[in-house]
Amino acid sequence: MIRRSRVVIVICPSLEETVRTIDPGADVVLIENAPGSAEDQASAAQAAATRAQWGLTPTTPLVLYTGTFEAYQGLDLLFAAMANIKKARPDARLLLAGGKPDQVSRAQEAAGAAGIADVTIFAGERPAAEIPAYLLAADVLTSPRSKGTNTPLKIYQYLRSGKPVVATRLLTHTQVLDDDTAVLTTPDPQAFAAGVLAMINQPAEAERLGRNARALAETKYSYEAYLDRTRRACRALTSPPGSAATVKDVA
Numbered sequence: 081m082i083r084r085s086r087v088v089i090v091i092c093p094s095l096e097e098t099v100r101t102i103d104p105g106a107d108v109v110l111i112e113n114a115p116g117s118a119e120d121q122a123s124a125a126q127a128a129a130t131r132a133q134w135g136l137t138p139t140t141p142l143v144l145y146t147g148t149f150e151a152y153q154g155l156d157l158l159f160a161a162m163a164n165i166k167k168a169r170p171d172a173r174l175l176l177a178g179g180k181p182d183q184v185s186r187a188q189e190a191a192g193a194a195g196i197a198d199v200t201i202f203a204g205e206r207p208a209a210e211i212p213a214y215l216l217a218a219d220v221l222t223s224p225r226s227k228g229t230n231t232p233l234k235i236y237q238y239l240r241s242g243k244p245v246v247a248t249r250l251l252t253h254t255q256v257l258d259d260d261t262a263v264l265t266t267p268d269p270q271a272f273a274a275g276v277l278a279m280i281n282q283p284a285e286a287e288r289l290g291r292n293a294r295a296l297a298e299t300k301y302s303y304e305a306y307l308d309r310t311r312r313a314c315r316a317l318t319s320p321p322g323s324a325a326t327v328k329d330v331a
Contacts (some may be wrong), residue, residue: 082106087316093255094229109313112256114236114301122212130210130217134175134201141172141280144218146211147234149179149187154224154248159194160269161224161276166199168277177203177214215241219286220279223247226267231256239297244286246275261293 082088082099087107090096096108128138136142143165147153155176162174174196179187184202191200206214215221221238222245229251238245239261247253249264257264263275279286299305 087313089313092229092231094251107316109309109316111306111309111313112231112236112301113233114297114306120212120237120240122216124216126213127216130213134203136173136175136217141169141220142218143172143174143220143222143276143280144177144214145174145222145224146177146206146214146237147223147232149176149183152225152227154226154267155187156190157226157248157267157269157272158222158224159191159196159200161272162191162196162200163194164269164273165276165280166196168273169280170199172280173199173201175201175203175214175218177206177211179204211237212241215243218243220276221245222272222276223253224267224272225250225252228252229255236297236301239293239301242290242294244279244289245293246272246279248272260289261296262289 082102083106085106087109088099089109089111090099091111091113093110096110099106099108131138131140131142143162145155145158149155158174165172165174176187179202181204184204188197188200188202191197203214215237221241221243223232223235223238225232225248231252235245235247235253235256239256245257245262247257247262247264248267250267253262253264263279265271265275279289
């Protein structure tokens with residue numbers, strides 16, 4: 081399919097490398113799944129309501145995870161890290177938005193085994209429209225993914241929220257994030273916990289990283305950038321093979 085296609089759209093740099101390994105001359109356009117929209121915005125009132133819904137005060141340090149509960153997401157790492165966070169900041173809470181009912185049940189057992197059941201809240205799967213309020217309500221956003229190379233889709237929404245992100249220093253994250261836009265740690269509980277605690281205990285640094293993250297989202301991953309790359313793909317699709325309109329996206 082790659083060799084016979086006029087243009088190949090990929091959603092992350094690692095997939096572009098895969099395509100070029102198969103066909104070095106392929107016309108590749110990188111279009112991240114990060115178009116953004118007005119629906120990604122939430123108000124302070126909505127964020128406050130989200131905290132109140134789960135019995136959290138305005139000053140409770142809130143660590144948030146959103147997404148699926150598949151094994152590669154690294155929830156075991158997150159739970160082990162939260163056990164360390166609990167020792168240093170017993171007032172902190174971990175909120176997880178996602179997971180099917182059977183997955184949530186297993187995760188609740190894992191949280192209990194890790195000794196964090198009393199500081200962990202499982203919200204289950206939430207409507208997409210609610211997620212921006214969860215992000216705005218949080219103090220730290222986490223992505224403990226331990227496997228894979230594709231960028232988690234939530235990362236782009238995390239960036240747009242302007243909140244500090246703590247993620248594992250793996251290709252799945254470093255294709256998009258760097259040390260100026262997130263706290264990147266080795267995939268072990270102590271390091272991940274230290275990253276989260278740094279964001280809780282150093283609000284000025286947390287604000288700086290969040291600002292940088294939002295700036296990245298508003299430039300490289302803006303809606304206009306998404307449309308521009310889509311236009312490039314369309315031009316490559318409609319141009320005669322071998323014409324000067326060949327697209328090479330290097331962003």
